Amino acid sequence: MAGPYATRMLADLGADVVKIESLEGDQVRARPPLRDDASAYFAHLNAGKRSIALDxxxxxxxxxxxxxxxxxxxxVENFRPGVMRRFGLDYETLAAINPNLIYCAISGYGQTGPKALAPAYAPVVHAASGFDMVMMDYQNGAVDRPxxxxIFIADxxxxxxxxxxxxxxxYQRERTGRGQFIDVSMLEAMVGMLVFETQQAQFNAPRRPLYTPLRTTDGFVMVAPTSPRNFEQLTDAVGHPEWxxxxxxxxNVDRNRNWDVLLGLVEEWTLGFSSVDAEAQLAKHGVPCGRYCSVAEVLEDPQLEARGAFATICDGGGELRVTNPPFRMSGSRAEARNHVSTLGGDGPDxxxxxxxxxxxxIAGLRASGVLG
Known part of the structure; x- marks a missing residue:
């Protein structure tokens, strides 16, 4: 998923991305949701790319x-280190053909080190990075396993x-005229996300505050009154200025020390409201908050609709919505392109x-089984 995700972002900005697939095709083409044998999951990851199938x-x-x-x-390649060299398509070989080439290799653990050749998918990397154990620790003993x-965060x-x-x-190539090799480690991407936790492991500082969902009559809301002003706004919203x-x-020190007590008192208030009403009341007073939404609700979110966060594209199974890039650019078009290629469908062209x-x-390549 990591390589397709990176190249989908490139395609969204207008790059001509060619997806080279095996004759059997990317295995994600068979992943559900399927409509008329077309995978919406594949379409989401590969919109805007051309496909050629080669042996x-x-x-x-x-x-x-x-x-x-x-x-x-x-x-861009997303294999274990060594696979592209076995194909004869490693960086040194290809850079000799095109010295301006930028070659990006994404792997679980990077191209070097004792675990470089170990197989790794995102859930494995999550476990190895410390992320899953941190999340379990943050449940304060409420669970006994990660x-x-x-959700493939590492990818x-x-x-x-x-x-x-x-x-x-x-950009560097524009300045120097030279391409280069890029080695991306999914493990290091995950570890880099654990900013506080990296320091906590070295200096044994407790994590305060922890952000806890608060129950409502029909779900949960998240309330994050982190600044002194936010706390004052919260006391007004829940009708307890005496706090x-x-x-x-x-x-702030007092509140962090008694954070669980504070959130317990706030939950006594949220339990009297629906999630929508609790969010509205808190937001009216400027309290950072949000109700917990399902993905189905997110697809209909007015904020995301106003931002144009989704694009409608078509594949062999019909229409589907996919996410656009989370940024907008005043001088560039940044959005999903409405093209999902069939396996090898762009090869001859x-x-x-x-x-x-x-x-x-071309007919000879097909007859010999080189071109799918």
């Missing part, structure tokens, strides 16, 4: 990739870091336009 175990397939590399700016895992974070590094390498003079809450192949040569 990279054949010398002819590898030769086609090398010919394409001579005409492109960037290679939480189940289904998204690794892909986002790759996207940023590629932009920097492109400002309570010695347990008088200063790509070979004609980029490599000047004629129909006979």
């Amino acid at each position: 990279l175990k054949s010398s002819e397939g590898v030769a086609i990739v090398k010919d394409l590399v001579a005409r492109f700016d960037i290679v 939480a189940n895992n289904g 998204v974070l690794g892909g986002t870091h790759a996207f940023g590094a590629i932009q920097t390498a492109l 400002r003079d309570d010695p347990r809450f008088r200063t 790509l070979l004609r336009a980029e490599l000047g192949m004629d129909e006979a040569a």
Whole structure:
């Protein structure tokens, strides 16, 4: 997922992204949700890209990739270290063909170190990074094992870091005229996210405050009165201005020391309201807060609609909504492109336009099983 996520972001900014797939296709093409055998999951990750299906175990397939590399700016790969070298498509080989090439390798643990060759998917990296144990510790003994895992943070974070590094390498190439190799470690991306926790592990400082969901009549809200002003606003919102003079809450230090007590008192108030009404009352007084939403609710969120956070695209199964980049640019178009290629669907056009192949040569590649 990390490589496709990074290249989807590039495609959203207008890059011509070619996805090189095996003859069987990216396994995500078979992942649900499926509609008429078209995967919405695949479409979300690969909108805006062209697809060519090649047998990279054949010398002819590898030769086609090398010919394409001579005409492109960037290679992104997401294999374990060593796989691309076995294909004959490692950085040193491709940089000899195109010295301006920016080659980005995303892997679980990076290209070097004792675990570099270990297989790693996002849930494995979450466990290895300390993230899962930190999250369990933050439950204050309410659970006896790390939480189940289904959101691939390491992939998204690794892909986002790759996207940023590629932009920097492109800018540097404009200054120096030289490409370079980028080594992205998903493990290091996860560890880099644990800012406070990295310092806590060295200096044994307790985490205060912890942000806890508060129950309402029909769900939960998050309340985060972190500043002195936020606390004053909270006391007004819940109708307890006397809390400002309570010695347990008088200063930030006092509030942090008695944070659980404070949130317990606030929950006594939120239990009298629905999530929508509690959020509205708190927000009216300027308290940082938010109700807990399902993803289905998020798809209909007025704020996201106003921002144009989703784009509607079409694939072989019909229409679907996918996320746009979370940034807007005054001078550039940053949004999902409405193209989801079938497996190898752009291969012949790509070979004609980029490599000047004629129909006979393309037909020969198909007949020999090199081109899918």
